Amino acid sequence: xxxxxxxxxxxxxxxxxxxxxSHKEFEDAENFPEKLEKSLQYWKAQKRRAIWFxxxxxxxxxxxxxxxxxxxxxxxxxxxxxxxxWLPEDEYENIPAYAHTMLGVGGLVVNENNxxxxxxxxxxxxxxxxxxxGGYAEPQENxxxxxxxxxxxxxxxxxxxxxxxxxxxxxGGIFGCSDIYxxxxxxxxxxxxxxxxxxxxxxxxxxxxxYLEHPNVHETNRHFMRCFLDYKExxxxxxxxxxxxQVLKKEYCLxxxxxxxxxxxxxxxxxxx
Amino acid sequence: xxxxxxxxxxxxxxxxxxxxxSHKEFEDAENFPEKLEKSLQYWKAQKRRAIWFxxxxxxxxxxxxxxxxxxxxxxxxxxxxxxxxWLPEDEYENIPAYAHTMLGVGGLVVNENNxxxxxxxxxxxxxxxxxxxGGYAEPQENxxxxxxxxxxxxxxxxxxxxxxxxxxxxxGGIFGCSDIYxxxxxxxxxxxxxxxxxxxxxxxxxxxxxYLEHPNVHETNRHFMRCFLDYKExxxxxxxxxxxxQVLKKEYCLxxxxxxxxxxxxxxxxxxx
Numbered sequence: 313x314x315x316x317x318x319x320x321x322x323x324x325x326x327x328x329x330x331x332x333x334s335h336k337e338f339e340d341a342e343n344f345p346e347k348l349e350k351s352l353q354y355w356k357a358q359k360r361r362a363i364w365f366x367x368x369x370x371x372x373x374x375x376x377x378x379x380x381x382x383x384x385x386x387x388x389x390x391x392x393x394x395x396x397x398w399l400p401e402d403e404y405e406n407i408p409a410y411a412h413t414m415l416g417v418g419g420l421v422v423n424e425n426n427x428x429x430x431x432x433x434x435x436x437x438x439x440x441x442x443x444x445x446g447g448y449a450e451p452q453e454n455x456x457x458x459x460x461x462x463x464x465x466x467x468x469x470x471x472x473x474x475x476x477x478x479x480x481x482x483x484g485g486i487f488g489c490s491d492i493y494x495x496x497x498x499x500x501x502x503x504x505x506x507x508x509x510x511x512x513x514x515x516x517x518x519x520x521x522x523y524l525e526h527p528n529v530h531e532t533n534r535h536f537m538r539c540f541l542d543y544k545e546x547x548x549x550x551x552x553x554x555x556x557x558q559v560l561k562k563e564y565c566l567x568x569x570x571x572x573x574x575x576x577x578x579x580x581x582x583x584x585x
Numbered sequence: 586x587x588x589x590x591x592x593x594x595x596x597x598x599x600x601x602x603x604x605x606x607s608h609k610e611f612e613d614a615e616n617f618p619e620k621l622e623k624s625l626q627y628w629k630a631q632k633r634r635a636i637w638f639x640x641x642x643x644x645x646x647x648x649x650x651x652x653x654x655x656x657x658x659x660x661x662x663x664x665x666x667x668x669x670x671w672l673p674e675d676e677y678e679n680i681p682a683y684a685h686t687m688l689g690v691g692g693l694v695v696n697e698n699n700x701x702x703x704x705x706x707x708x709x710x711x712x713x714x715x716x717x718x719g720g721y722a723e724p725q726e727n728x729x730x731x732x733x734x735x736x737x738x739x740x741x742x743x744x745x746x747x748x749x750x751x752x753x754x755x756x757g758g759i760f761g762c763s764d765i766y767x768x769x770x771x772x773x774x775x776x777x778x779x780x781x782x783x784x785x786x787x788x789x790x791x792x793x794x795x796y797l798e799h800p801n802v803h804e805t806n807r808h809f810m811r812c813f814l815d816y817k818e819x820x821x822x823x824x825x826x827x828x829x830x831q832v833l834k835k836e837y838c839l840x841x842x843x844x845x846x847x848x849x850x851x852x853x854x855x856x857x858x
Binding site for chain 1: 681
């Protein structure tokens with residue numbers, strides 16, 4: 313049954329919630345409070361659960377009316393903000409929090425001369441420390457692609473995937489988020505360094521033995537290198553295979569431990585599951 | 586030098602940006618546009634870079650004025666929304682996106698009888714499919730703790746950590762976020778099932794051999810089990826050690842591959858790095 317004309321249409325979801333998109337149903341803010349009030353009465357009568365408003369930046373005059381009507385912020389990104397109100401009074405509010413994990417990557421790039429690619433950042437928390445090239449994964453970007461891109465942007469070196477080394481998970485980082493830092497071993501396909509002047513103060517190929525003893529290399533970064541050497545000796549890899557969700561038909565990356573086949577070289581491509 | 590009284594004070598950050606918190610400097614919205622305009626002129630003269638406004642829900646009358654003055658949404662959570670404006674005209678906007686990765690966990694719980702703990706969810710995308718107990722990690726929660734908590738809440742079984750099995754990384758999920766699903770093998774310390782009626786339709790201990798052939802077990806879930814059996818046979822684990830950042834003094838979890846020492850049982854505790 314369609315909603316009466318004096319209330320917002322919205323879109324019904326499988327949890328019996330309604331989402332109103334300002335882009336589709338923008339009205340002057342003068343009429344907004346009245347229409348909102350009528351809509352809330354209608355949705356309550358219909359036993360709807362969570363009511364969501366997605367408000368575009370240019371329609372932000374809606375926001376103070378929504379908070380006055382008991383809506384709370386849920387999340388926002390460039391272009392819009394999303395507010396919600398939980399209607400049932402006899403049911404526990406059951407709305408997942410928005411993403412709170414920043415995803416960063418580091419590339420452990422070791423060449424044939426047993427040297428590792430290291431950088432000093434321009435705006436480093438620890439001045440002059442030698443770090444692995446890396447940065448945040450972009451929205452929708454795979455971990456390995458992010459590591460390869462960051463190494464290319466910061467150092468000019470083209471690489472291919474070898475193995476995931478380690479994950480570091482910490483809390484209380486930027487924007488109050490937690491942080492997963494995934495270190496990926498990459499095999500370089502080139503050797504000429506091209507420094508990103510905006511972000512990187514200096515960079516070099518450093519012999520592994522020097523890296524493992526260097527006072528300006530953080531202990532955790534040395535640990536990643538010891539892991540890398542250990543995996544190599546053990547002939548095992550934390551590899552990545554692509555799969556596809558049977559119902560949603562969405563692609564995903566699966567990471568898991570796998571022995572290195574004897575006839576493969578160390579720069580195995582991502583396979584298909 | 587202090588800001589003049591007619592502009593917002595804000596807090597200066599190490600990137601030469603300014604953050605104004607509505608909680609600390611709330612003024613009536615009537616005066617707000619004028620004060621904002623003067624503040625922007627002042628910050629431009631001071632060569633500030635990113636200007637941030639953190640606006641509490643009860644101060645959301647600021648929001649339409651901010652968007653009118655060229656501010657954009659950055660992120661929001663229950664209680665507040667954050668908007669920003671990049672002031673330099675001769676410099677590329679260099680602001681990290683907010684977190685866009687949901688972090689989920691699944692518990693692969695295998696008992697001494699070679700049975701695995703499986704659940705059917707009440708609101709499942711695939712009806713009647715047998716899945717691993719699990720859910721989203723809470724803000725500030727470690728992966729292993731989240732897996733142990735979800736297994737306890739959904740099934741009543743107490744567990745301890747054995748090994749990380751696999752990560753699945755996919756895009757285009759809930760709220761438009763990407764999704765990391767981390768499967769962790771857990772060793773049960775109890776066996777009596779106590780179903781969470783709100784979320785779980787049915788649950789059971791299923792023999793591993795049956796699980797590996799079951800038509801209502803998704804191929805990826807069977808893959809996690811094969812990985813678990815393989816790691817066990819190989820005597821290797823993707824383990825977790827706690828560390829502390831040397832400068833920030835924040836704790837973190839480090840996950841990496843490690844052989845199982847011969848004299849250890851299979852339910853090793855998390856160690857210290």
